[in-house]
Amino acid sequence: MWPDRRLCDVLGIEHPIIQAPMAGSATPTLAAAVSNAGGLGSLGCAEMAADALLTHVGELRALTNRPFNLNFFAHPAPRPDPVRFARTREAVLPWYRRFGLAEPASAASPHGPGFDATRLKLLLELKPKVVSFHFGVPDRASLAALKTAGIALMSTATTVAEAKALAAAEIDVIIAQGWEAGGHRGSHEPRVPSDGVGTFALVPQIADAVRLPVVAAGGIGNGRGIAAAFALGACGVQIGTGFLSCPEAGTDATRRAMLRNAAETDTMMTDAFSGRAARAMRSDYAREMERAGLDLPDFPSMYDLSEPLLGAVDSRAASFLLYGQAARFNRELPAPELVACYVEEAAAVFARLKT
Ligand SMILES: Cc1cc2nc3c(=O)[nH]c(=O)nc-3n(C[C@H](O)[C@H](O)[C@H](O)COP(=O)(O)O)c2cc1C
Numbered sequence: 034m035w036p037d038r039r040l041c042d043v044l045g046i047e048h049p050i051i052q053a054p055m056a057g058s059a060t061p062t063l064a065a066a067v068s069n070a071g072g073l074g075s076l077g078c079a080e081m082a083a084d085a086l087l088t089h090v091g092e093l094r095a096l097t098n099r100p101f102n103l104n105f106f107a108h109p110a111p112r113p114d115p116v117r118f119a120r121t122r123e124a125v126l127p128w129y130r131r132f133g134l135a136e137p138a139s140a141a142s143p144h145g146p147g148f149d150a151t152r153l154k155l156l157l158e159l160k161p162k163v164v165s166f167h168f169g170v171p172d173r174a175s176l177a178a179l180k181t182a183g184i185a186l187m188s189t190a191t192t193v194a195e196a197k198a199l200a201a202a203e204i205d206v207i208i209a210q211g212w213e214a215g216g217h218r219g220s221h222e223p224r225v226p227s228d229g230v231g232t233f234a235l236v237p238q239i240a241d242a243v244r245l246p247v248v249a250a251g252g253i254g255n256g257r258g259i260a261a262a263f264a265l266g267a268c269g270v271q272i273g274t275g276f277l278s279c280p281e282a283g284t285d286a287t288r289r290a291m292l293r294n295a296a297e298t299d300t301m302m303t304d305a306f307s308g309r310a311a312r313a314m315r316s317d318y319a320r321e322m323e324r325a326g327l328d329l330p331d332f333p334s335m336y337d338l339s340e341p342l343l344g345a346v347d348s349r350a351a352s353f354l355l356y357g358q359a360a361r362f363n364r365e366l367p368a369p370e371l372v373a374c375y376v377e378e379a380a381a382v383f384a385r386l387k388t
Pocket residue numbers: 053054055056058077078079104166167189210213214215216217219250251252253271272273274275355356357358359
C-alpha cells in the first residue's frame with residue numbers, strides 16, 4: 034500500500050513508521066512492540082551508561098528479533114566557560130530562592146562529547162540494524178566503522194544545508210525534523226529557540242535537495258499526517274509525541290495527564306533547560322528565561338543549573354515536559370494497536386485521494 038518503499042527496503046521493515054528515540058521515555062518494551070508491529074522501534078541512548086545500554090538492548094532483543102534503532106546525541110564536549118556559567122547562575126538564582134532550593138552549582142560538572150569511542154565499541158559489538166544521531170554526526174572514521182559493520186545510519190536535519198551535510202557524510206536516511214516536533218531540535222549547531230522551519234516547508238525542500246530517503250518528523254499524529262508526509266516527498270515518518278501515551282512508554286503521570294487534554298498551543302521552544310532548543314510544555318521559568326535572552330552554558334552543562342528546578346514545584350512554574358504541537362491526536366492505545374491505526378488511517382487517505 035505504501036507509495037514509496039525506499040525506507041522499508043533500507044531498514045528491513047514492513048511499515049515506514051519510526052517510533053522516535055525518546056531518551057527517558059522510549060522503553061525497550063515500547064520499541065519492541067513497535068518493531069513487532071512492523072514499524073521501527075527506537076531507544077534514545079543519549080545519556081545512558083554502558084551497562085544500562087547493554088541491559089536495555091538485552092531486554093529489547095528478548096522481546097523482538099526484528100530491526101530496531103539505537104539513537105545517540107552527536108554534540109561536541111561543552112566548552113568550559115566559567116564566566117557564562119556564573120552569569121547564568123545569577124539568572125537562575127531567584128528561581129532557586131522562589132522554590133526554596135539550596136544554592137545552584139557554582140561550576141559545571143565534567144561532560145564529554147555525546148558520542149565517543151566507548152559507545153562506538155559497544156555498537157560494533159551489539160550490531161543493531163539501525164543507528165541514528167541527533168545534533169549532527171560523529172567523525173568520519175566512526176561512521177565508516179558503523180557502515181562496515183552493516184549498520185544503516187540515520188540523522189536529523191532541520192535545514193536544507195544540514196541535509197546536504199548529512200548526504201556528504203554518507204548517511205543512509207535523513208530525518209527532516211520540523212518546528213512542530215516535540216523534544217530537542219536536532220540542529221547541528223545550537224540555534225536560538227525562535228529559529229525554525231515547519232515540517233510542511235522543510236520536507237519537500239530537503240527531498241528536492243538530496244537523493245536519499247527522507248523521513249518526515251514533527252506534528253504527525255494520525256493517518257492524514259502520514260499521507261501528507263508522502264505527498265511532500267518523504268518515504269516515511271518518525272513519530273514521537275504520538276507514542277508517549279502508549280502504556281509501554283516511560284511517560285510520567287504528570288505528562289500523561291497533560292497529554293489527555295493537550296492543545297496545539299501548550300508548548301514552546303526553549304533552551305533554558307539543556308542549553309539547546311527543545312519543544313516542551315510552557316512554564317513560567319522557560320518563558321522568563323527566553324525573555325532574558327541569555328547566552329547559556331553549552332549543552333548539556335545547562336542541566337547542572339536547571340535540573341534542581343524540575344519537580345520542585347508544580348509543572349506550570351518549572352518543568353521540562355517534552356511534547357509536540359500535535360499532541361491532541363494522542364491515543365492511549367497499546368503500541369501495536371496504535372501502529373495498526375496509523376497504517377489503516379493512512380491507507381484510507383491514500384485510497385480517498387486516488388478517487
Ligand atoms: C519526549 C521526547 C523525547 C525526545 N528525545 C529524543 C532523543 O533522545 N533523540 C532524538 O533523536 N530525538 C528525540 N526526540 C525528537 C524526536 O526524534 C522527533 O523528532 C519528534 O518527536 C517528532 O515530532 P512529534 O513529537 O511531533 O512526533 C524526542 C521527542 C520527544 C517528544
